[in-house]
Amino acid sequence: MRELIIDDKKFVAIPEENFKELQKNAALKWKPEKTFTVEEARVYSKKLINEWASEK
Numbered sequence: 001m002r003e004l005i006i007d008d009k010k011f012v013a014i015p016e017e018n019f020k021e022l023q024k025n026a027a028l029k030w031k032p033e034k035t036f037t038v039e040e041a042r043v044y045s046k047k048l049i050n051e052w053a054s055e056k
Contacts, residue, residue, distance in 0.1 A: 001018075004011040014022075036044060 001015075002013045004013060
């Protein structure tokens, strides 16, 4: 790991394999704010489609 300073900002450079491991761990901890049931998703998508269609 190396520390870089560019325009008075500190950055860290790490090997790619470590970066991928960090990304994987972050993705596993992420949870969606809200999940829809199939029926809720259908209603929501129809609502969005109608909104987009009315904009044109």
